[in-house]
Amino acid sequence: MSDLRDHAEDIHEQFSDHIDIDVDDVEERLNTLVDEYKVPLDEARRSVTSHYLDEAGMERDALGGGSGSNDHVQVADVDEDEQWIDVTAKVVDLWDARSDAVAQVGLLGDESGTIKFTAFASSDLPKLEEGAVYALGNLVTDEYQGDYSVKLNRTTTIEQLDEDIEVGDDSTTVEGALVAMQSGSGLIKRCPEEDCTRVLQNGRCSEHGEVEGEFDLRIKGVVDDGIDAHEVIFDKETTEAITGISLEEAKDMAMDALDTTVVADEIRDLVIGTYYRVSGPTFGRYVLADDVEQLSEPVDATAALERARSM
Numbered sequence: 594m595s596d597l598r599d600h601a602e603d604i605h606e607q608f609s610d611h612i613d614i615d616v617d618d619v620e621e622r623l624n625t626l627v628d629e630y631k632v633p634l635d636e637a638r639r640s641v642t643s644h645y646l647d648e649a650g651m652e653r654d655a656l657g658g659g660s661g662s663n664d665h666v667q668v669a670d671v672d673e674d675e676q677w678i679d680v681t682a683k684v685v686d687l688w689d690a691r692s693d694a695v696a697q698v699g700l701l702g703d704e705s706g707t708i709k710f711t712a713f714a715s716s717d718l719p720k721l722e723e724g725a726v727y728a729l730g731n732l733v734t735d736e737y738q739g740d741y742s743v744k745l746n747r748t749t750t751i752e753q754l755d756e757d758i759e760v761g762d763d764s765t766t767v768e769g770a771l772v773a774m775q776s777g778s779g780l781i782k783r784c785p786e787e788d789c790t791r792v793l794q795n796g797r798c799s800e801h802g803e804v805e806g807e808f809d810l811r812i813k814g815v816v817d818d819g820i821d822a823h824e825v826i827f828d829k830e831t832t833e834a835i836t837g838i839s840l841e842e843a844k845d846m847a848m849d850a851l852d853t854t855v856v857a858d859e860i861r862d863l864v865i866g867t868y869y870r871v872s873g874p875t876f877g878r879y880v881l882a883d884d885v886e887q888l889s890e891p892v893d894a895t896a897a898l899e900r901a902r903s904m
C-alpha cells in the first residue's frame with residue numbers, strides 16, 4: 594500500500610499546480626487498477642496520469658515542465674528556446690493581437706528588462722492587466738531570429754501580486770563605425786501572413802511557402818566600437834533617416850533597375866565608414882536601433898576600422 598501511496602504522491606505532485614487534485618483520489622484509482630484489475634503498476638500509472646491529463650486538458654509533454662521544478666529567471670536572462678520557466682513580471686504593454694488565435698500579446702518586464710509574451714486563445718487563461726505584477730509559472734521560451742519571447746499556455750499559473758516592479762531598461766548604446774552590412778539588408782520582402790513578418794528568401798516564407806511579399810527597408814549592419822563588433826538592425830524608419838532613401842524611392846530604384854540589389858548597393862555606399870551612436874533594446878545578438886545619431890561623414894571603411902581599433 595505504501596508503495597502505491599508514493600506513486601500517488603508523485604502523480605499528485607505533477608498535477609497539483611494545474612488542477613485541483615486529491616492525493617487519496619489518485620491512490621484509489623491506482624489501487625483499483627492494480628488490486629482489482631491486476632494491471633501492472635507502470636501501466637496503472639500511465640492510465641491514471643492520462644486520466645488527469647484529460648481532466649486538466651493538458652498534453653503529455655506539458656508535464657515535461659515539471660511543476661515546481663522550473664527555474665525562476667529574470668527576463669533578460671532568457672537565451673534558450675523551449676525552456677520551461679517561472680517569472681515574476683509586470684505587464685508593461687499590451688498590443689493588439691493580429692490573429693484570433695492570440696488572446697493577448699504584449700511586453701512583460703522585471704528589474705532586468707523586458708520580453709514579449711503571447712497567450713493563445715486556446716489556453717483559456719485569465720486576461721493579464723496592464724500595469725499589474727504577476728507570478729507566472731510554467732511559461733515556455735521561444736526564439737525567432739535571435740529574438741526571445743515567452744508563451745503562456747494552458748498549464749501556466751497566474752498569480753497577481755500586490756507589489757510593483759521597477760522595470761529595468763535593457764537598452765544598449767553602441768558608438769562606432771558601421772564597418773559592414775550583412776545580407777538581408779536593403780529592400781526586402783516580408784511574409785504578409787498575420788503575425789509572421791518573416792523575411793522572404795526567393796519569394797518564399799520558411800513557414801508559409803510562396804507568398805506575395807510586402808516590401809520593407811532595413812539594414813543589418815556591424816558597428817565596430819574599437820573593442821567589439823555589434824550587430825545592429827536599423828528598421829525602415831531609421832534606415833530612411835540615415836540614408837535619406839525612403840521605401841517608395843527604394844522601390845522605384847529597384848523597379849528602374851529590375852533588380853532589388855541596387856538598393857543595398859546604394860545604401861552600402863552611403864553608410865559604410867560612417868560613425869553612429871545607436872541606442873535601442875537588444876534582441877538576441879542584435880541591437881535594434883531606436884535612436885540613431887550620425888557622428889561623422891562617411892570615411893574610408895578600412896581607415897575607420899583602423900581608427901576604431903586604435904581608440
Ligand SMILES: [Zn+2]
Binds near residue numbers: 785789791801
Ligand atoms: Zn510567413
